[in-house]
Amino acid sequence: METYVILRRRGWQSGEELQEAAARSTAEGERMSEDIRWIRSYVLEEGDGVGTVCIYQASSPEAIRAHASAANLPVDEIVRVADTVVVRADPQPATIES
Amino acid sequence: MTELLEREDLLAQLEAARVEGGRLLFVGGEAGVGKTSLVRAFTAAKPALHGSCENLATPTPFGPFLDVGVDIGGEPRQVAVALLRELERTPLLVLEDAHWADGATLDVLRVLGRRIDGTAALVLATYRDDEVDSEHPLRIVLGELASAAAVSRISVPRLSFDAVRKLAEPHGADGRAIHRLTCGNAFYVTEILAAAESSLPETVRDAVLARAKTLEPAARRLLDVVSVVPSRAELWLLEAVAGDLIERLGECLASGVLREEDDGIVFRHELARLAIESVVAPDRRRELHARILIALESGGDVARLAHHAEGAGDSAAVLRYAPEAARRAAAASAHLQAAAQYARALRHSSSLSSFERADLLAAHGRETSVTGNHDASIASRLEAIELYRQLEDPLREGDVWARLSLTYIAPGRNAEAERASTRSIELLEKFPPGRELANAYCTQAYMRMLSRDNAAGVEWGEKALTVAEALGDDDGVSQALNMIGTSHLMAGEIDRGIGYLLRSADLGRSLQDENRISSALGMLGSGLGEMYELELAEKFLHEHIAFSEERDFVTSYSQSWLAAVHVYRGRWDEGAALAKSLLADTAISRITALIALGRVRARRGDPGVAEVLDEALELAKPGGHLQRLGHVYAARAEAAWLTGDRERTVEEAHAGYPLAIEKRHLWFAGELAYWQWKASSLQEAPDWIAEPYRLQLEGRVREAADAWRARDCPYEAARALAESDDVELQLAALRELDLLGAGPAATALRRALQARGATVPRGPRPSTRANPGELTTRELDVLRLVAAGKRNADVAAELVLSPRTVDHHVSAILRKLQVRTRGEAAAAASELGLLLLQDR
Numbered sequence: 001m002e003t004y005v006i007l008r009r010r011g012w013q014s015g016e017e018l019q020e021a022a023a024r025s026t027a028e029g030e031r032m033s034e035d036i037r038w039i040r041s042y043v044l045e046e047g048d049g050v051g052t053v054c055i056y057q058a059s060s061p062e063a064i065r066a067h068a069s070a071a072n073l074p075v076d077e078i079v080r081v082a083d084t085v086v087v088r089a090d091p092q093p094a095t096i097e098s
Numbered sequence: 099m100t101e102l103l104e105r106e107d108l109l110a111q112l113e114a115a116r117v118e119g120g121r122l123l124f125v126g127g128e129a130g131v132g133k134t135s136l137v138r139a140f141t142a143a144k145p146a147l148h149g150s151c152e153n154l155a156t157p158t159p160f161g162p163f164l165d166v167g168v169d170i171g172g173e174p175r176q177v178a179v180a181l182l183r184e185l186e187r188t189p190l191l192v193l194e195d196a197h198w199a200d201g202a203t204l205d206v207l208r209v210l211g212r213r214i215d216g217t218a219a220l221v222l223a224t225y226r227d228d229e230v231d232s233e234h235p236l237r238i239v240l241g242e243l244a245s246a247a248a249v250s251r252i253s254v255p256r257l258s259f260d261a262v263r264k265l266a267e268p269h270g271a272d273g274r275a276i277h278r279l280t281c282g283n284a285f286y287v288t289e290i291l292a293a294a295e296s297s298l299p300e301t302v303r304d305a306v307l308a309r310a311k312t313l314e315p316a317a318r319r320l321l322d323v324v325s326v327v328p329s330r331a332e333l334w335l336l337e338a339v340a341g342d343l344i345e346r347l348g349e350c351l352a353s354g355v356l357r358e359e360d361d362g363i364v365f366r367h368e369l370a371r372l373a374i375e376s377v378v379a380p381d382r383r384r385e386l387h388a389r390i391l392i393a394l395e396s397g398g399d400v401a402r403l404a405h406h407a408e409g410a411g412d413s414a415a416v417l418r419y420a421p422e423a424a425r426r427a428a429a430a431s432a433h434l435q436a437a438a439q440y441a442r443a444l445r446h447s448s449s450l451s452s453f454e455r456a457d458l459l460a461a462h463g464r465e466t467s468v469t470g471n472h473d474a475s476i477a478s479r480l481e482a483i484e485l486y487r488q489l490e491d492p493l494r495e496g497d498v499w500a501r502l503s504l505t506y507i508a509p510g511r512n513a514e515a516e517r518a519s520t521r522s523i524e525l526l527e528k529f530p531p532g533r534e535l536a537n538a539y540c541t542q543a544y545m546r547m548l549s550r551d552n553a554a555g556v557e558w559g560e561k562a563l564t565v566a567e568a569l570g571d572d573d574g575v576s577q578a579l580n581m582i583g584t585s586h587l588m589a590g591e592i593d594r595g596i597g598y599l600l601r602s603a604d605l606g607r608s609l610q611d612e613n614r615i616s617s618a619l620g621m622l623g624s625g626l627g628e629m630y631e632l633e634l635a636e637k638f639l640h641e642h643i644a645f646s647e648e649r650d651f652v653t654s655y656s657q658s659w660l661a662a663v664h665v666y667r668g669r670w671d672e673g674a675a676l677a678k679s680l681l682a683d684t685a686i687s688r689i690t691a692l693i694a695l696g697r698v699r700a701r702r703g704d705p706g707v708a709e710v711l712d713e714a715l716e717l718a719k720p721g722g723h724l725q726r727l728g729h730v731y732a733a734r735a736e737a738a739w740l741t742g743d744r745e746r747t748v749e750e751a752h753a754g755y756p757l758a759i760e761k762r763h764l765w766f767a768g769e770l771a772y773w774q775w776k777a778s779s780l781q782e783a784p785d786w787i788a789e790p791y792r793l794q795l796e797g798r799v800r801e802a803a804d805a806w807r808a809r810d811c812p813y814e815a816a817r818a819l820a821e822s823d824d825v826e827l828q829l830a831a832l833r834e835l836d837l838l839g840a841g842p843a844a845t846a847l848r849r850a851l852q853a854r855g856a857t858v859p860r861g862p863r864p865s866t867r868a869n870p871g872e873l874t875t876r877e878l879d880v881l882r883l884v885a886a887g888k889r890n891a892d893v894a895a896e897l898v899l900s901p902r903t904v905d906h907h908v909s910a911i912l913r914k915l916q917v918r919t920r921g922e923a924a925a926a927a928s929e930l931g932l933l934l935l936q937d938r
Contacts, residue, residue, distance in 0.1 A: 060706065061699060062671075066671070075839075078702075080705035
């Protein structure tokens with residue numbers, strides 16, 4: 001497994017749509033648990049909607065594509081992570097409300 | 099027998115597999131860890147078939163199935179079918195020590211792994227996982243079967259400290275010390291406990307010998323006799339060889355050192371046999387082998403006879419049995435064993451005439467070549483050539499030169515291959531044309547074809563054809579037609595090439611020679627793929643794969659081309675998935691699979707491009723052939739272009755260009771010219787390059803796009819339109835690129851359009867993707883037929899797919915449509931309007 005950043009810019013119209021997508025993503029992720037692990041996501045404010053930057057671990061870029069296709073998620077770009085530098089813990093997640 | 103400790107979980111796993119049925123389970127673990135004890139405990143009260151592989155350099159082909167009572171007169175596939183039939187009666191088979199299996203037995207395991215699914219049988223194959231390194235024949239089988247759902251592996255761990263202490267307690271022994279020494283190896287532990295020495299033996303061997311010392315001297319001598327028989331020692335054999343010592347058998351059995359198995363006697367463990375055998379004095383050992391040889395000579399198995407003949411140092415007997423054993427092994431496709439038997443005969447060949455020795459060397463060269471031991475093959479063949487030369491037998495010498503030239507090709511020793519082929523023709527042309535000459539011409543034609551010297555390939559092929567036809571040698575004719583046809587294909591003479599190859603296949607059918615049919619279909623598939631005749635290529639690749647799967651021939655090369663064809667036809671998911679499933683393979687199929695995967699990643703802008711295309715280049719370099727290098731450099735130039743690196747685009751394209759021009763390869767020259775032209779480093783390209791590229795270089799992008807579309811290459815068509823001056827055409831290209839998920843090309847085009855002030859649509863949302871179920875084109879084909887009520891077998895026939903492939907498609911369709919039955923799939927499909935969608 002390697003770590004990847006996945007950009008899903010302006011993927012959804014609303015936070016509600018994103019939550020539905022997150023549920024699909026979790027379900028499909030469990031089905032493909034040997035090939036893919038969702039680590040965390042940052043939800044982007046995009047003016048007319050929301051997007052995400054997701055951190056995943058996956059066996060290959062194709063596994064990320066297959067997961068996205070199964071869960072109906074957009075993919076703009078996949079970048080492999082060479083190293084991680086953690087300076088501080090992530091900020092407290094805010095609940096997304098539509 | 100010691101109590102079985104810490105094996106409850108494993109026993110439960112075995113039981114679950116048995117109840118489920120249709121499983122091949124590999125039970126791994128180091129020697130002495132307790133694999134056999136586990137399997138014995140599991141099968142104790144159940145009817146089961148048993149077979150064991152022998153610790154011999156030259157095991158008997160199909161040896162373990164001899165024990166099972168299956169008819170082993172035939173090819174591995176037939177033996178596997180007979181075995182599956184036997185398993186219908188007794189659905190449990192234990193195959194012990196698979197790490198020693200001969201090639202024929204491994205082939206049977208390959209077939210079992212693929213066919214056991216759906217039966218009620220459980221097959222357990224034990225093996226020493228620490229002795230099976232990456233080069234080991236069993237490792238290769240395990241790799242091939244890794245993706246088979248019916249096949250899995252479990253591993254037997256060493257005993258824990260607690261278990262060892264529990265075992266040691268009744269003996270009053272120091273469990274801690276024993277555990278430290280044995281690391282929990284169950285056999286070692288029990289040997290130590292049985293030996294009951296005051297100081298602990300330092301090695302397993304010492305422990306075995308210490309335990310054996312507790313026997314009476316006569317019983318101890320009987321152990322020597324039994325240790326010299328590697329497989330099971332039959333009672334009658336021991337009676338004949340051991341004399342009065344046989345009376346001590348009861349004592350040896352009671353002590354647990356030996357045990358009865360079927361009609362014979364074996365050591366409790368192979369480690370024990372080896373330990374005892376290692377201390378039998380050399381003279382005594384030779385004498386025992388000699389006596390066993392005499393006893394077995396009345397009708398024993400030749401492989402076994404050859405083993406004891408060598409042990410007895412009886413060269414005459416070795417030469418009597420080893421070559422015969424080699425021929426039988428080769429007939430059963432156990433080529434490693436055949437090569438080892440020939441090598442054994444050669445070790446004892448000092449008394450032979452030069453002529454007999456040369457024949458043995460030639461045969462050894464043939465078998466080692468089949469198993470891929472190129473160095474050994476080359477050495478033997480060169481030696482045979484030298485002997486035939488001294489004997490002034492240019493016919494045989496020439497024949498071996500021709501065969502040697504093919505062996506030089508695999509490790510990339512092309513110059514030597516050329517010389518060997520030239521030499522064979524020189525020698526053989528002095529004789530009236532015979533089969534040897536036809537074969538030598540065909541070999542030369544093959545080398546020209548590999549190098550894509552197409553005109554010469556046709557010419558040599560025609561020469562071979564003339565000779566073979568005059569001889570009435572249909573097999574030679576079929577081979578020659580294959581070579582001629584393939585060279586025509588590569589020269590772009592598509593119809594003519596197909597005609598020759600189909601004739602070659604037809605002749606193969608009338609000869610009932612499956613290899614000829616398979617070779618012609620495979621050449622059609624991969625050759626048409628290389629020529630971008632994608633629809634035809636796909637048809638023949640499917641035909642070749644179905645034909646080969648039915649016969650358990652290798653399909654990986656055609657699969658790798660199928661992956662490339664998927665990619666070029668815009669089915670990136672399918673192409674990438676297939677390519678990745680092939681990466682367990684070695685050699686040439688791996689190169690094409692890596693290229694297919696690299697192209698998809700590059701076109702999507704995904705990471706991991708360099709790692710696959712670098713490896714593809716490394717693999718392609720030693721052969722130095724355009725068919726690989728041209729393909730790799732084209733993919734690398736494309737990848738460099740898509741990351742915006744002009745300099746490297748030129749570098750990669752230029753690296754393959756001169757060779758592609760020299761060989762007049764329409765497609766590689768075309769693509770490599772195109773990338774140099776894109777990166778502004780090429781003024782002019784020859785006018786014979788493949789049409790779509792020529793049109794693009796001439797700026798006729800609309801016609802180029804049409805030409806690409808006619809070949810069903812949606813990405814290439816969009817790439818051509820993107821070069822247009824017409825905003826409408828560019829927008830159409832953008833829609834197609836977005837649909838394909840071609841990130842980098844779409845981004846570049848968006849920027850170009852924005853720079854021109856055009857209104858550019860945003861990329862696609864998932865909901866606007868190709869079709870709601872995300873089915874691939876092939877899955878749509880299958881679904882249409884399933885919805886029409888056809889059975890899988892009919893679907894397979896209609897689409898020229900193997901039934902197994904159709905099974906896979908159907909389960910993918912059910913999964914994607916999230917339904918459980920075929921009826922529900924049909925209903926869901928019509929609801930979604932999927933059945934109306936045509937191929938893109």
